[in-house]
Amino acid sequence: MSEIAEKVKAIIIDKLGVEASEVTPEASFTNDLGADSLDTVELIMEFEKEFNVSIPDDQAENIGTVGQAISYLEEHAK
Amino acid sequence: MSLRRVVVTGLGALTPVGKTAPAYWEGLVAGRSGAAPITRFDAGKFKTRFACEVKDYNPDDYFDRKEGRKMDIFTQFGLIAANEAIEDARLNEEGIDKDRVGVIWGSGIGGLTSLQAECIAFANGDGTPRFNPFFIPKMIADSSSGNISIRHKFRGPNFVTTSACASSSDSIISAFNYIRLNMADVIVTGGSEAAITESGVGGFNALKAMSERNDAPEQASRPYDKERDGFVLGEGAAALVLEEYEHAKARGAKIYAELIGGGMSADAYHITAPDPEGNGVVLVMQNALRDAGIKPEEVDYINTHGTSTPLGDGAEVKAIQKVFGEHAYDLNISSTKSMTGHLLGAAGAIEAVACIMAMQHDMVPPTINHFTDDPELDPKLNFTFNEAQRREVNIAMSNTFGFGGHNTSVIFRKVSE
Numbered sequence: 299m300s301e302i303a304e305k306v307k308a309i310i311i312d313k314l315g316v317e318a319s320e321v322t323p324e325a326s327f328t329n330d331l332g333a334d335s336l337d338t339v340e341l342i343m344e345f346e347k348e349f350n351v352s353i354p355d356d357q358a359e360n361i362g363t364v365g366q367a368i369s370y371l372e373e374h375a376k
Numbered sequence: 377m378s379l380r381r382v383v384v385t386g387l388g389a390l391t392p393v394g395k396t397a398p399a400y401w402e403g404l405v406a407g408r409s410g411a412a413p414i415t416r417f418d419a420g421k422f423k424t425r426f427a428c429e430v431k432d433y434n435p436d437d438y439f440d441r442k443e444g445r446k447m448d449i450f451t452q453f454g455l456i457a458a459n460e461a462i463e464d465a466r467l468n469e470e471g472i473d474k475d476r477v478g479v480i481w482g483s484g485i486g487g488l489t490s491l492q493a494e495c496i497a498f499a500n501g502d503g504t505p506r507f508n509p510f511f512i513p514k515m516i517a518d519s520s521s522g523n524i525s526i527r528h529k530f531r532g533p534n535f536v537t538t539s540a541c542a543s544s545s546d547s548i549i550s551a552f553n554y555i556r557l558n559m560a561d562v563i564v565t566g567g568s569e570a571a572i573t574e575s576g577v578g579g580f581n582a583l584k585a586m587s588e589r590n591d592a593p594e595q596a597s598r599p600y601d602k603e604r605d606g607f608v609l610g611e612g613a614a615a616l617v618l619e620e621y622e623h624a625k626a627r628g629a630k631i632y633a634e635l636i637g638g639g640m641s642a643d644a645y646h647i648t649a650p651d652p653e654g655n656g657v658v659l660v661m662q663n664a665l666r667d668a669g670i671k672p673e674e675v676d677y678i679n680t681h682g683t684s685t686p687l688g689d690g691a692e693v694k695a696i697q698k699v700f701g702e703h704a705y706d707l708n709i710s711s712t713k714s715m716t717g718h719l720l721g722a723a724g725a726i727e728a729v730a731c732i733m734a735m736q737h738d739m740v741p742p743t744i745n746h747f748t749d750d751p752e753l754d755p756k757l758n759f760t761f762n763e764a765q766r767r768e769v770n771i772a773m774s775n776t777f778g779f780g781g782h783n784t785s786v787i788f789r790k791v792s793e
Contacts, residue, residue, distance in 0.1 A: 315442030332442075339509040347506065 302349070302375055303368045309344045310364060313337065323365030341367075349375040379556040383791060385629040386465025386617030388457040388566070389729050392428035392610050393715050396460060400614075400726070401733040403715065404741035405764045409594040410716055411608050416572050423581045426593035427572045428610035428717030446510050447523060448487030453613035453722075454520040454568030455527060461615035462528060462564060465629060472627075478532030478560040479521040480551040482544030482567030484721025484778065485576070486517030492575045520568055532560040538721070540778030541681070543567055544614070545724030548786055549638035551618045561623045566725035568613030580609060583648060585685065597718075598745035599682035599689050599711035600759050607683040610717025614725035616732075633732045633788045636771075637668025643781030650688045650777065654695030660783035661699045661775070668787045670771065672700045675707060675787070677740050677772040679727045682711025683718050690752055692775065697754065708740040708767055710760035715744055724776040728786060731772035735790050740765045 299307075307321045314331050327333040327341065342358045345351070345367060351374050353361070361367050389396065392410025393403030403410070410428035419425040430453070435444040438456050447455065458479070462468065467477065494511045513519055518536040525534050533554050537546040544567025551563035580586045587606040589596035597608040624631055641663060643656035651657075665672060678696065682689050689711075697704045712730050719726055734740055746761035758765075770790050777783045 313442075315440060315445075336509040336513070343506060343508070 300372060302372050305348055306345070306364065306368050306371060309348060310341065313341055313344060321364055323363065323368070325364045326362055328362070345371060351375055380558060381621035382552050382555045382618050382635045383621050383624050384616050384632040384635060384732055384788070385619045385624050386461040386467070386615070387632060387729055387732065388460030388464065388615040389613070389726060390430055390453050390457045391612040391614070391716055391726055392430055395430065397464070397729060400729065401737070404712055404730060405739060407742050407744045407763060408715055409597070409744065410610065411593040411596055413593065414572060414577070417574055419577065422577055423588050424577055424586045425590050426596065426608070427577065428608055429572055430612050446514065448490045448514040448519065448570070450483055450487055450568050450570035451514070451520045451523050453570055453611070454481060454566070455523055457566060457568065457613035457615040458524045458564050461566070461617050465617035465619070467562065467617060468528065473561070474529050475531045476561040477530040478551070478554060478563040479524045479530055479534050480547045480554065480563050480565045481521040481524065481536045482538070482547035482721050482725065483517040483520055483536055483569055484538060484540045484543045485569060485571050487515035487519065488571050488576055489573050490514040492573050524564060530564065532563065539782040539784070540780050541718065541720050541723050542776045542778035542782040542784040543721035543724065545728070545774065545776040545784035545786055546640065546782070548616065548618070548635070548724060548728055549640065549784065552635050552638055555618055555620050562617065562619045564615060564617055566613065566615035567722040569720040569722040570611045571720060572609055572611050577609060585648070587684065595745050597684045597714045598747070599680070599684045599714050599743055600693070600750060600753055601746050602748040602750040604684045604686060604689065606685055607713065608717040610719040612719055612726065613722050614729045616725065616728060631791050633735055634791050635786065636670070636789045637664045637787040639663030639665070639667055639785045641783045643783065645781055647781070648779050650691045652687065652691050654691040654698070656781060656783045657692055657695035657775070657777065658698050660785045661695065661773070664773065664785035664787050670787070673703045675700070675771050675773050676767065676769045677708045677731065677734055679731050679772065679774045680709055680711045681775045681777045682743070683713055684711070688777070693753055693757065705756050705758070708758055708760050708765060710741055710743045712741050714742070724774065724784065724786070727774045727776065728788070731774045731788050734772055735769045735788065738766060738768050740767050740769065
């Protein structure tokens with residue numbers, strides 16, 4: 299697993315209070331990991347801070363699973 | 377329409393002298409001080425470096441990490457005390473119509489810890505706003521009543537009263553009124569506060585309101601002592617379940633006491649200083665006695681506001697003497713803030729619990745830390761100095777006053793059929 303993927307998983311585990319085993323690439327933040335709308339806003343902000351990127355709202359809407367977050371950040375992280 | 381009777385059927389408390397209602401009462405009767413050096417932050421440069429903290433508080437003992445993280449500490453305190461009272465009153469049993477159960481909470485300040493943290497983070501950044509989405513819902517004072525209702529699915533009236541240090545007495549009176557007026561059958565009320573932060577301590581120091589007795593924290597809160605030099609900041613919460621009398625009887629609830637009257641008034645004098653003549657305080661006690669329909673002579677115990685400030689203590693005592701006349705000498709008077717410190721918006725709630733426990737046990741908790749008589753105060757008054765006193769307590773009154781000139785007084789009575 300890439301370094302970015304490791305960090306993304308760690309942020310999700312920390313913010314959503316879930317077990318590492320639940321954080322699979324297919325896992326949806328809202329359907330599988332118990333996030334509500336505010337949790338997902340906070341996750342996106344944490345990704346922005348950790349990876350020093352700015353994620354526009356229209357793109358943030360497309361980040362709904364662990365895998366989608368990892369691929370977006372692998373592409374855009376500086 | 378006749379007003380319905382309201383009784384207390386559940387109690388909870390999380391305080392600097394005990395972390396449950398029974399432990400709190402035990403701490404009061406033992407005369408235990410909750411004051412100690414501040415552990416929440418480095419207070420090295422502050423004028424006051426001690427406070428009455430809830431001891432060894434760890435949110436993980438009460439909440440899973442995700443849940444705890446989304447609540448300011450003042451809401452955590454409130455939910456803990458409310459949970460205890462709700463369990464005590466068995467409000468989660470079947471047969472309770474949760475559409476008729478409300479939550480009316482009190483907090484003078486709200487989520488100061490969250491406000492401070494977010495402002496510091498912004499100030500330390502480069503101007504890019506990175507405010508946490510949970511910041512506002514954690515900070516606003518009504519997040520306390522909101523979270524209590526969400527946890528227990530209580531869908532009745534829900535809001536928070538804010539009147540500084542009178543906040544949770546006002547929430548108790550509001551709850552009382554809503555039940556009396558048949559707008560709810562049960563209301564979880566009380567208050568919580570957590571302002572032992574840099575901004576809280578620094579702000580109150582700037583007002584010259586707090587004791588600076590750093591060499592003897594446990595002796596700093598000394599209401600009615602000649603050498604008193606200000607209040608000691610406390611934190612915590614207390615909760616009361618108020619319930620319509622017939623509703624409580626029908627389900628066989630344990631009834632602690634009846635709430636028989638509430639009074640409110642304003643000093644209309646100064647934003648922080650008390651009216652030295654105590655006119656607003658006279659008025660509030662008269663209003664409460666009238667609402668309760670009792671004579672002053674029937675009151676056994678007054679849990680005073682008595683914060684240990686030079687001006688406030690004297691004004692309240694003067695007012696008590698005006699309202700109660702000769703009977704003032706037969707009263708037991710005590711300020712439990714000598715032990716708990718001043719819980720600001722939660723003071724009314726924890727002191728209401730103290731009054732109810734005093735009736736339960738026929739025991740008056742003391743005003744500790746009395747060393748030197750204040751010549752300005754009538755020596756014939758019984759301030760219950762230093763040790764608890766056994767006494768039949770049938771009617772107890774609790775006074776609270778807040779910055780802004782808000783005065784509130786509530787009266788409880790042992791339950792009669």
